[in-house]
Amino acid sequence: MNLFLQSQPDFSKATKLTCTLLLVAQFMGGSPFVNGVQASNLGQKISKNTVKVNQTVTGTVKDAGGLALAGVSIRIKGTKTGTSSNAKGEFKLEVAKGDETLIFSLVGYSTKEVSVGDRSNINIVLEENNAALDEVIVVGYAQQKKSHLTGAVAQIDMKAIEDIPVGSLSAALVSQQPGVGVSGGTSRPGDAALITIRNPSLLSKDGGSLRPLYVIDNVIRSEDDFNTLDVSEVENISILKDAAAAIYGARGGYGVIVVTTKKGKNGVPRFSYSTSYGVSDANLPSMMNGYELATFANDYNFIGGKKATDANSVIYTQDELDYFKTNSQDWLSLAWKPSHVTRHALNVSGGNERATYFAGITYNEQDANFDNIAFNKWTFRASTEVKVAKNLKASLGVSGDLSQKKMYFLKQGGENAEKDFSSLLYVSPFKPTYVDGYPVNIYTGGGSNTNESFHFFEAQKSSNYTTSRNNGLNINASIEYEFPFIQGLKARANFNKNFENDWGKQFGTFYNVYTFNMSGTNKHIYGGGVKSVAALNNGDRVRLNPSYSDSYQLNGYLTYDKTFGKHSVSVVTLFEQSESYGDGVASMVEKLVSGAEDNIGYGLGGTVAGAGVGTISETESESGRLSFAGRVNYSYANKYLLEFSLRRDASTNFALSNRWGTFPALSLGWVISEEPFFKSSNQWVDMLKVRLSGGLSGMDNTKPYNWLKSYNLIQTGNGPVFGGNLDRAGIIRLKNAMANESVRWDDDTKLNAGIDAAFLNNRLSVTFDAFYDHRFNMLTSITSSVPLVVGAALPSENFASIDGFGTELSIGWKSKISNDWSYNVRGFFSWSDNKQNTVDYDKGLKGTLYDPTGKSTDQGLLGLRCLGMLRTQADVEALLAKYPNYTIYGTKPSPGMLYYEDLYGAKSTTPDADGNYSYTAADGKIDDSDRTYLTSKKDNHYGFGFNFSTTYKRLSVSFNVGGSFGGQALIESSARGWSTTSSTATAQAGAVTNLPQFLTDHWTPENTGATYGSPFYRNQNQIDSDFWFKNSFQMSVRTLNVSYELPSAIAQKIRVAGARVYLTSTNPLNLYNPYSYKQYGGSYDVYPVLRSFSFGLNLNL
Incomplete structure (x- = not known):
């Protein structure tokens, strides 16, 4: 490869020296021939070449409409010397005077050759080439x-x-x-x-x-x-x-x-460098401040009969409320910060008629919106293709990656990394992070609270961490031979080898937090001196998770491409074999010694009383596949199209008797616009094609070896072995999971009908597709219809069946406003749904609302129909006068409660003659029997997008918009209130969690016209109903890009062939958001969608 990077020798000096030596040899009586060429003639030829004078040729390249064409390749015929046009279509090239010829080429346009002669300025017009x-x-x-x-x-x-x-x-x-x-x-x-x-x-x-x-x-x-x-x-x-x-x-x-x-591509070495730096941030949820949450807690407790004069009262007194008006702590905002990302990419490509090469390296570095989180990734790729001999070429590619992610370790919330955001969000704002420098124990209630029994900032500052390192290496080699005696026939072999090494480590210890004597009338204000110190357990462990895997894929191909008049045939047949192996170890020790380092040797394990036992496990896996496949494509006169493919697959995931499967496919096309009758009558239609396809595919991504019985090895302590004792005695016991030798892959019959069309000189394009997927033999466990007394874990079976269907439409328009201004607009729309044919479900639900047979997996949003809010006692009495026995999940109605429509009574205990169950008439009691599907759909099944780009001279602007609709959203249950059973002020101060700010407008006896109900009826507020509905329509700008190509004069000054600067943003604008307290899309207590802005530079060297 280095040969292609070396500087070219000075042939001018070499030819002069050669000419001189030949002439001297001739005059000294030497041979007049050199390698059979008469020296005097050679000297004359060389002399003619050496007297040539270089000249600078400039010019522009435009299309037939006068629009400048950028990126046109301009090359001196017979040489590698060349350049390309800039954004204005301008070019500049040094050529020798004489009979030099320039070749102008650009994808989508006919190549043009122009003789230079004595001209110093050449303006070229390239014609579009439909082919x-x-x-x-x-x-x-x-x-x-x-x-x-x-x-x-x-x-x-x-x-x-x-x-x-x-x-x-x-x-x-x-x-x-x-x-x-x-x-x-x-x-x-x-x-x-x-x-x-x-x-x-x-x-x-x-x-x-x-x-x-x-x-x-x-x-x-x-x-x-x-x-x-x-x-x-x-x-x-x-x-x-x-x-x-x-x-x-x-x-x-x-x-x-x-x-x-x-x-790699033929030509001189071309280097490209790209770099960017970006910042990402998000709008955080709008939560209550300390005063608002304390008021909410008071309203909750007042309605529940609590008084400020109670002993150790949970009521926040006026002095405490006044304090929280100006003393409120937002833990999430304190921890949150903008994150940053940096990217660098450098690549080079080049070559000649015998060999080409490409090499590239990239680096990405990201931090996060919380401190002490870092992620970086290196990738590299290098490949070369060499013509080894006539009709024989070989290629070799090597690529790899190295990445590392490190962050603090938090044990709370089941060690889920996502819990850092929600835990910070939920911390009550009247809880300070530190008091007089001491970290506050923010949970002081009884029992445990997985969301709050921690201190984020102390864990973040500690040496505790979780980290992972991943690296991979991939080698891809191939060789191809073109048979000289059969035109279009080629044979190719490809071998790929992949290696992966992953390493993970986790280190957790203890950190101290403090409780305080508390101040304020009812002891709700943190302070008053340290009362006690507690060591919070943040894992107390060292865990290691190294793993290794490797795989290979071997392919052999035989291809044939040939055109016979109006007939075009393409055939590919292939053999494919692949195997993979993986091995991983998970080891952990607990009960670390005081002051332990992050090494597994510091774990006491089971060596001390009450200590946890160190654990180690190994997971080993291997799999293999073998395939034979072929495809035939046929075209007649470019208007009648046919494609047929067939594949035979074998997978070690299944037993020998079910290992092989056959997957055929057939598709047809008719290019109507190529028909003579259509061409003569539709001048404005440039292309019209109809398509129809059908085929069988499948999925085998299930657990392997379900067809084999599996066993557990259980240690039992000392045991007799041939009359003696064994310290490591054990027994082998059959697992309770049943095996199924008949298990095989899912099947999927795919049908698709489509139309492709282009109009008005290819400016308007339309594509439409309608599809139908019949998935059957889907692997599932038949658990709902099998008695529990079976006593075993049931095996997977090829049982379920579901149909998917939908449509897709894409419309595009591209044109130009002037010679310097062009634009491209494209919009698309999609819809999809499904129907369950065969599915496992409780047969006691047959005929009821919950019977899924023949219905979509999305039947809508299930809940109660809300009739309104009982705002006064008069409302309650009016309801009871109409329905004397009215209750809501066993609770009698009260002011501040939501009330619902009574639809049904209890479900029948016996089916009818057809085996269907039904519900009795309304019974005045609101319970799960009254739930119904409130909407036809829950999720958005309609999607749309809009892409726009425009270029004016050197300036380009583009953006894309995405959205969806057709479902129904609602306020998540965790945002509708909280429950607490705390009976003391100190316990409540530590136990309650923060809530969205919209709940400040809740019902109280003094605020009967509130938007939301009483906080006291927490269980009723968790019931899904149409009261909590929000519009599911989504529409946002997903990306925005503004770029500018620097003038060639500036590029030349910085010694580059071309330069472009750009500003890119992701998620810059949400065009519709029905929520007042959060971003649209996802729950308010999960990591939000980030809005990022990145500035970048691209250089062509």
């Missing part, structure tokens, strides 16, 4: 012309996502294509997004997932491998949504994302 505009799309194991596609395949515009400052590639795909759902990825730094294709449903209870299959350079890789990719490494991304995924057989059921990484 060139027929872009190539990457599909399974091959490439196809877009005009020949018969399946639903979407391609990501890499230029649209190249500047987005996200930590994972998946997060950059949001609102880019219809039918591609992207959730998450822009909240907690370092987290990846989840991609789903066409909103599939999962009924499996055995480890399955809804994630698509990821394929990188024709090698099946993991979702983590995909998210490790930097956008600078990626050439293109295709998404296979229908039967086009059947070529991947038992793993293509939830769609396939196909990635092609960048490769």
Whole structure:
């Protein structure tokens, strides 16, 4: 590879020296020939070359409409010397005077050759080439012309996502294509997004997932491998949504994302460097201050009969309320800060007719919105392709990654990292972080409170941490031979080897917190001197989790591409074999010695009385797959299209008798616009194609070896062995999980009908798809209809069936306002739903509201129909006069309560003749029998997006908007109030949690016109009903990018070929939010969606 990076020798000096030596040899009587060439003639030829004079040629390149074309390649014919046009279409190149010829080329335009002659200024017009505009799309194991596609395949515009400052590639795909759902990825730094294709449903209870299959350079890789990719490494991304995924057989059921990484290109070395720096922040939930929460607690307790004069009263007195008006602590705001992200990417590519190369390295560094959290990631990629001999070429690629994440360790909340945000959010604002420098024990009630028995800032400052390091190495080698005796026939072999090493460590000890004597009339104010000190247990452990895995994939291909007149045939046949192995250890010791370091040797384990026992476990796994597949594509006159594929898969996840499966697919296309009758009568239609596809794919992402019986090894202490005693005696016992030898993969029949069209000189484009997926033999456990007396864990069975269906529409328009101003607009819309055909459920629900058969998995929002609020005693009496026995879950109605419609009585105990159950008539008692589906849908099943970009001279602006609607949102139950059983002031001061500020407008005897009910009826407030409804409509600007290409004069001054600066934002604007206390999307007590702004610079060297 280094050969291509070396400077070119000075051929001018060399030829002069050679000429001189030849002439001297001739005059001295030497041979007049050199290698058979007469020296005098050679000298004449060289002499002619050496007298050539260089000249500077400038000019512009435009299209037929006069619009400047940027990025046009201008090369001197027969050489590697060249340049490219800037944003204004301008170019400048040094050429030798004489008969030099310049070659102008750009994707989508016809290549043009122009003789220079003595001209110093050349202006070129390139004509659009419809054949060139027929872009190539990457599909399974091959490439196809877009005009020949018969399946639903979407391609990501890499230029649209190249500047987005996200930590994972998946997060950059949001609102880019219809039918591609992207959730998450822009909240907690370092987290990846989840991609789903066409909103599939999962009924499996055995480890399955809804994630698509990821394929990188024709090698099946993991979702983590995909998210490790930097956008600078990626050439293109295709998404296979229908039967086009059947070529991947038992793993293509939830769609396939196909990635092609960048490769070297013929030409001089071209370096590219990109860097950016960004800041991310969020609007935090609006919560009560100390005075508001204390008032809320008083109202709760007054209604419950408490008095300020009670002994050790829970009531906040006026002096305490006045204190909290000016002394309120927002723990979350104190801990929260803007986070930062830095990115660097450097790559180089080049080569000649014999070999090409590409190499790149990237670095990403992120901190978080809380201190002491850091994430960084390195990636590298290098590849080369060499023509080894005539018709034979070989390629080798090496890539890798190294990442590390480290953060504080918090044991509260089940050691869930997400609990840091919610725990800080819930801390009551009348609790200070420190009093006179002492950290406050914020929970002083009896029992335990997983949300509050901690002190965030002390844990954050301690040496306690949890960390992970991950590194991977991937090697990809291939060789391809083109048979000279059969045109279009090629054979290729590819071998990929992947290594992964992961390492995790956790260290937790103790830290001290303090309780105080408290002040204020009723002892609600923290202070008054230290009362006691407590050591909070933050794990008291060292835990290690190293793991290793490796895998390989071997492919052999035989391909054939040939055009016979109007007939075009493409065939690919392949063999694929893969195996993977993994081994991981989890070890932990507890009861660390005082002052312990973060080493497992400091654990006392079981060596002291009352100490925890050290534990160690190992998880080992291996799997293998074998596949044979083939695909045939046929086109007649570019208007009648056919594709057929077939794959045979075998997986070690299943028993030998069920290991193999067959997955066929067929698709047809008709390009109506190529018909003579259509061309003659529809001048404004440039392209019209209809598509129809169908195929069978599957999913095998379930737990392996469910078909085998499994056993436990149980240590029993000393035991006899051949008449003696053994200290390590044990017994082997069969696990209570039953095996099922007939278990196999899920099946998925995919049908898709689509239309592709282009109008008005390709300015207007339309794509429409309608799909139907019949998923059957879905793995699930039949538990609801089996008696408990069976006494064993039931095995998974291929039982369930569900149908998914929907539509997708995309409309685009591209045009120009003037020669310097162009724009591109694209909008899309999607809808999807499903119907359950066969599903496991309690047969006692047959015929009732809860019978899922024939219904969607989303039947709407289940709850009570709220009739209003009982604001006065008169309202209560009027209700009881109409319904004397009216109760709400056993409680008689009172002022300040919500009341509901009585729909049904108890469920019948015996079914009717058809086996259906029903409910009796309304009985005046509100309970679960009165729940009904209040809306047709709970989730948003309609999605839409809008992408816009425009370029004016050197300035470009783009943004995309995403949204959804069709469901029903409601205020989450945790935001509707809290419950407390504290009976003393000290206990209440520590036990209550904070609440959203909107609840300050709650019912009291003095505020009967309040928006929300009485805080005292906490159980009733947790009931889901239409009282808590909020609009589910979502619409937000997902990304915004403004970039400017620096003038060539400035670029030349800083010695670069081109430079571009840009400002990019993610989630800059939420266009609709029905909530007053939080951002839209997700619960208020989880890490919020971040709004980020990033400034970047791209340099072409």
